[in-house]
Amino acid sequence: MGTPSWLLLAAFLLVVLMLAWPLGRLLAHVAGPGGAAVPGLNWLRPLERALYRAAGIDGGAGMGWQAYALALLAFNVAGTLLAYALQRVQAWLPFNPQGLANVSPDSAFNTAVSFVANTNWQGYSGEQTMSYATQMLALTCQNFFSAATGIAVVFALVRGFAGRSAHAIGNFWADLVRITLYVLLPLSLLFSVLLMGQGVIQNVSAYRQAQLVEPQAYTQPRTGADGQPVLDAAGKPVADELTATSQSIAMGPVASQEAIKMIGTNGGGFFNANSAHPYENPTALTNFAQMVAIFLIPAALCFAFGHLVGDRRQGWAVLGAMTLMFAAAAMAVMGAEHAAHPALQALGVDQGASALQAGGNMEGKEVRFGIDASALFAAVTTAASCGAVNAMHDSFTPLGGAVPLLLMQLGEVVFGGVGSGLYGMLVFAIMAVFIAGLMIGRTPEYLGKKIQAYEIKMTSIAILVTPLLVLLGTAVALMSEAGRAGIANPGAHGFSEVLYAFSSAANNNGSAFAGLSANTPFYNAMLALAMWLGRFGVIVPVLAVAGSLAAKRRLPVTAGTMPTHGPMFVLLLVGVVLLVGVLNYVPALALGPVVEHLQLAAH
Structure with missing residues (x-):
């Protein structure tokens, strides 16, 4: 990462915070x-x-x-x-x-x-x-x-x-x-x-037909009435030589x-x-x-959140935990995409940045945006529950692609989706105070509400629903013929594509590695199931926790109350989020991006 990378990340976070403050009051x-x-x-x-x-x-x-x-x-x-x-x-x-x-x-x-x-x-x-x-x-x-x-x-x-x-x-x-x-x-x-x-x-106009300045010749495989390729006497596909003189330009709202x-x-x-x-x-x-x-x-x-609970420091603590994890992830993916490709490096290819080239891994990226804006966009869209992409994640380096994958697998709580990010992080906060309470031998409290067995059961369900859907769905896809049929890239990268698809679906992100042919009855059904349960299988336990907490009286702050607004709690919260993600997904990540990175480095 160079100075432009740091400046872009800093400017982005600064603008977000400046606009979010008044919107929070609204x-x-x-x-x-x-x-x-x-x-x-x-x-x-x-x-x-x-x-x-x-x-x-x-x-x-x-x-x-x-x-x-x-x-x-x-x-x-x-x-x-x-x-x-x-x-x-x-x-x-x-x-x-x-x-x-x-x-x-x-x-x-x-x-x-x-x-x-x-x-x-x-x-x-x-x-x-x-x-x-x-x-x-x-x-x-x-x-x-x-x-x-x-x-x-x-x-x-x-x-x-x-x-x-x-x-x-x-x-x-x-x-x-x-x-x-x-x-x-x-x-x-x-x-x-x-x-x-x-x-x-x-x-709402119809699509426009634009005449090409230079007609383009191309070949197109001939198909029969049944949609199957037409073969010649030797059994080879027949192709027609065609010339394109115009292009259809899509319109729309x-x-x-x-x-x-x-x-x-x-x-x-x-x-x-x-x-x-x-x-x-x-x-x-x-x-x-x-x-x-x-x-x-x-x-x-x-x-x-800080305004509504009467303590703005609580909102800053949650926001601080999110920002720490996001900044680390953004720096990781930007650094990975700026790094030289090992295979090209072994061939003596100059991959350094210069006046004539961007340097690093430009594959699958828009030249209008370059590496920094594309890599930061990938971190933003997967840290939040947003599937918008301005680059092909499938073309990222193994470690660069692993960062968006991990951001989704953390539960979409690093800012996360609108609403889902904060309620997901508050679920982890409940788990964090429970763990801290066990460590000091005291009944855990968060914002004056005792955290007891019912809340922990519902919290555990909310946390474990998505990993179960991701890992089970990936396993079923890889074991079934219909699931393997959609994999275009065999080996570790193909595994990563399937893992990414179910991580994206169950965590309600929507982005994809896109090397997977997923528009089939098998994947349409499996991913729909993961999306529905990944959304509402978390929402219902969260609402159950809300109902239980609302019925409890709010306890006064005492000398024994653990503060949940300082740096210590922020680090504890980050640690719990990362620990759950590591425990759930490390074996799967080892079979995908990690293996692919080691194979690439072997060149």
Whole structure:
């Protein structure tokens, strides 16, 4: 890493913190009961009340954790069914100027679960598969609702800590409305205007045909009516010589989806190339702004947490732990991608940076962004629960690819997704105080609430759900013929591709190594199962913890209370997160990136 790398990382973190502080105060007000005033946005209160009346709900009525969980699950099940249905009938809906066909059942099921679970895993090429109606009504709408669901859950958990012998943890319907209306919609509107100003397209026009300046000759394998290759008398595939004189330029409502894709840590791109596509990410400014947008709400929620529990130092402690882990991971991946390739080094190839070349590993990276902006983007998108990519992670060095993989496997808590990052980190904080309590022989407490057997059981379930899904899913895929059929790269790298896919799905990230052919009935079903259980298998135990904590009285601070806002607790929290990740995944990482790195170094 050189000076530009350090400056980019420092500037990024500084801008995130500067913007997250005021947003944190806004989020603290939004967490109030339905109908409560939100400074600066009071003009939206009539619309909020109108939505409550239309839905027939009392925004100020509290819910116990079971009622909250049931409402959340029912809403997301309905969203899944609607997203699935829209894909299956898109050929007959308006806003389909390309005449795209209905999506296949297995792909539609995978995509519906993916966008509802805030994973946004895409086994298809967006511009060739989804109509404008599907992109706007199914995918973009779920980008808002899945993000609002994650923030609602963390609001419920924080209320559990802040409550005093209460039985309610909020109202899911009110939280959903307020988060969408006061936070996600305004931020997305502002960000989409910025993106359009930089060149991101926003229209519902048909695709354009552009004439090529220089016609390009190419060969295309001939296929029969059954879709199989046509063979000649010698049994060899027959290919036709063709000449391309024009290129189809995709259009569409991109900026509106791009904005909430980043702000809601969704990651589902309008185009297959995602944020490497110039219509999604045209300039260095949009690239930097997209990285900031991914971290903005997760960082702001830490400040909101401090406001809501009445001790801002608690928010700073959690944010400090996240920042330490992220900075270390970002430096690791940037350093790995700047390093010389051992195989090329053995051949005497000059890989140093100069006026004519970037140096390091530029494979799979946009020359518009270079190594630093691409590697930092990879760290940001996998530290957060966002699958957006501006480079091909499959082309990273073994150690460079291992960092995004590990960031997901830590549970998406290093800033993490909107809401899910903070409630995941608070789950680890509960585990940390439990371990500390055992070490000193004292009943553990966190924010004045005793941590007892029930909370630890639910915490353990929330922590262990995703590793179980990742490791079991990877094992099943590698043992089955259908799973192995999708692996294009045999050996350690192929193992890493499968491990990455299930790590991304179960932790609701959505990025991929992309060397794996995952748009098959086997992977669509397996990954959909991992995405659904990885999302809601964690949310339900978290809500159970929230309900249990809310019912407890808040204990006063005494001389024996362990402080949870200082450097000692920050280091303890980081240690617990890393320890759980190491214990769960080291054997799998050893079979993938570590072996691949040793094989590469052997050259």
